[in-house]
Amino acid sequence: MVLTINLYQKAGGGFLATENILQEFADIDRIFDPKSIAIIGVSSEGLGFGRSIFISHRSIGYEGKLYPVNKRGGSIEGMKIYSSIEAIPDKIDFAIIAVPAHLVPSALEACRSKGVVGAEILSSGFSETGTPEGIALEEELKTIAKKGIRLIGPNCFGIYCPKSGLTMLPGPDLSRKPGSVALLSQSGGLSVDFGYIGKWRGIHFSKIISFGNGCDLRETEMLRYLRHDPETRVICVYIEGVADGRDFFTALKEVAAEKPVIIIKGGLSESGSRAAASHTASLGGNKAIWEAALRQCHVTQVENLEEMSDVALTFSLLPPREYKGCAVMGGGGALGIAAADTAEPYGIKVPSLRKDLQEAILEVLPKPGSSATNPVDIANPYVSPKYIREILLYASQDENIDFHIVIQLLYHYKALQLNLGNVKLGEITPYKELAKVCREAMDIGKKPVMLILPNIRRDEDDLEIEEVNRETRRLFTEAGMPVFDSVKNAFNAVASISRYYRYRR
Known part of the structure; x- marks a missing residue:
C-alpha cells in the first residue's frame, strides 16, 4: 500500500499542518503479501501446528515459496525440511512459528537476524497462562520485536489473506476469492469460524487477522492500518481487552468516521471476564462503560458471529x-x-x-x-x-x-x-x-x-x-x-x- 494521506491532528483550537506519511504501513503490507514464508516447527509426520499450517498453505494454493524448518531436518511432501532458518539460502519475507513456547524467542531472534519483515506465532504458553514464566517469555518477544520485526501473536491462529494465499490455522479450504471485509480478532477460533461462515454466506474478505495476546501488532495499530487499506471497506472486530483504552477509542472514532466498524466485545459479564483473562490475558471491562464508549464512536456493536455476518454482508452489498x-x-x-x-x-x-x-x-x-x-x-x-x-x-x-x-x-x-x-x-x-x-x-x-x-x-x-x-x-x-x-x-x-x-x- 503506497499512500499519501493527509493527517490532521488537533492542537489547541486549530489544526496542525498536513503531514505526508508515504509508505507508513509498508512493512505491514509485506506481511500480508509475502513472496516467501518460512514455517518453523514443521514435522515430517503427525498433526502438529507446524505441519498443519504448511499443508494448509499448499492446499489453499499459496503461490510463493514455502520453506519448512525443523532442527531434525527430513522432508515433507517431497520438500526438504531445513534444519534452521539460517540454512535457507533465499530471502524470507514472513515466518510462521509453531514450536514450544520456550523455543520461540530464539526462533524469533533468528528470523530477525535473517531479515524477516514479520512473523506470526501460533504457539501458546505466554502471558495468557498468568505464570511468571509465561509473562517473562512474552516480554522477551516484545524486546525482540522492538529491534526490527513485526509480530502477530503469540497464542493466535495467524493471518488469512485470500488475495495473496496466506491462510490461518486450520484453514486449508477457505475461499481464495478476495473481498472488502476485514476482521481483527483476539480469538483464533472465532477468526477461522468467520472465514468459513463467509464462504457460504457470500462474504468475501480482504484480511482476517487473529492476533491472540497481541504483544506487538494488535487492535489499535491494525485499525489504523485498515482505515487506509484500499482493499478494505468494512471492518469487523472481536476484542476481549485493549492495551491502551484511550488510544484505542481515539483510533476507533477516527476509523468509524471513514469506514463502518462492527464489534463483538467479549468478556463483559463477570464469568466472561474471567474466561477472557485465561484466554488472552485480557481484562473484560465494565459493560455499561464499554457500550457507551462504542456508541460514542458510532460503531455497530453485535452479540455474535451470526449477527456480525448479517451486518457485514449488508454493509458490503447495499449502497x-x-x-x-x-x-x-x-x-x-x-x-x-x-x-x-x-x-x-x-x-x-x-x-x-x-x-x-x-x-x-x-x-x-x-x-x-x-x-x-x-x-x-x-x-x-x-x-x-x-x-x-x-x-x-x-x-x-x-x-x-x-x-x-x-x-x-x-x-x-x-x-x-x-x-x-x-x-x-x-x-x-x-x-x-x-x-x-x-x-x-x-x-x-x-x-x-x-x-x-x-x-x-x-x-x-x-x-x-x-x-x-x-x-x-x-x-x-x-x-x-x-x-x-x-x-x-x-x-x-x-x-x-x-x-x-x-x-x-
Whole structure:
C-alpha cells in the first residue's frame, strides 16, 4: 500500500499542518503479501501446528515459496525440511512459528537476524497462562520485536489473506476469492469460524487477522492500518481487552468516521471476564462503560458471529445510505404481517403503496387471496418469478420505498416434487429465474432487493431443500443481493447501516 494521506491532528483550537506519511504501513503490507514464508516447527509426520499450517498453505494454493524448518531436518511432501532458518539460502519475507513456547524467542531472534519483515506465532504458553514464566517469555518477544520485526501473536491462529494465499490455522479450504471485509480478532477460533461462515454466506474478505495476546501488532495499530487499506471497506472486530483504552477509542472514532466498524466485545459479564483473562490475558471491562464508549464512536456493536455476518454482508452489498421505507412481498398474509410488526422497532416503515401502484400490482397477482397494499401478499409460494419482477418494478416507483424484502418459501416445492413423482427438486424450483429477475428489478428500479429464505423443513428427508437453498443463496449474493434466514435479521442489519450513514451524513 503506497499512500499519501493527509493527517490532521488537533492542537489547541486549530489544526496542525498536513503531514505526508508515504509508505507508513509498508512493512505491514509485506506481511500480508509475502513472496516467501518460512514455517518453523514443521514435522515430517503427525498433526502438529507446524505441519498443519504448511499443508494448509499448499492446499489453499499459496503461490510463493514455502520453506519448512525443523532442527531434525527430513522432508515433507517431497520438500526438504531445513534444519534452521539460517540454512535457507533465499530471502524470507514472513515466518510462521509453531514450536514450544520456550523455543520461540530464539526462533524469533533468528528470523530477525535473517531479515524477516514479520512473523506470526501460533504457539501458546505466554502471558495468557498468568505464570511468571509465561509473562517473562512474552516480554522477551516484545524486546525482540522492538529491534526490527513485526509480530502477530503469540497464542493466535495467524493471518488469512485470500488475495495473496496466506491462510490461518486450520484453514486449508477457505475461499481464495478476495473481498472488502476485514476482521481483527483476539480469538483464533472465532477468526477461522468467520472465514468459513463467509464462504457460504457470500462474504468475501480482504484480511482476517487473529492476533491472540497481541504483544506487538494488535487492535489499535491494525485499525489504523485498515482505515487506509484500499482493499478494505468494512471492518469487523472481536476484542476481549485493549492495551491502551484511550488510544484505542481515539483510533476507533477516527476509523468509524471513514469506514463502518462492527464489534463483538467479549468478556463483559463477570464469568466472561474471567474466561477472557485465561484466554488472552485480557481484562473484560465494565459493560455499561464499554457500550457507551462504542456508541460514542458510532460503531455497530453485535452479540455474535451470526449477527456480525448479517451486518457485514449488508454493509458490503447495499449502497451506502440511510434506509427508511420497505416494500415486503411474500406468499402468505401472516408472513407479511409479522414482517411489518418486526420492522417497526428497528425504525423501518412498511408504508402503503400508492393507489395506482396497488391497482397495477393487483392486475399481476393471482386471485383470490392476494393483496397489494404493502406487505404484498402473493397468495401462494408457486407464483412465477416473472410476476415477482413486475411487482418489484411497480413498488420501486413509490418514493416512500427505499428497499425490498422478498420472502420465499422454497421448501414448499418439496410437496410439489412428491406429487409429481420422479423429478429432482432443483429442476422444479425456479430459483435461478428468481435470482435473475430480482437482479433485473434492482437494476431497473434502482432499489436494493433482499431475500428472506426460511426453512422449517430439516428432517433427514429434506436434504434436497438445503441444497436448493444453498444454491439460491449463492446466486443471490453473487448478484449483489443479501440473503437472510429471517426478516428480523434483515431489518436489524438494515437498521445498523441506516444508523451509521445517518451519523456520516
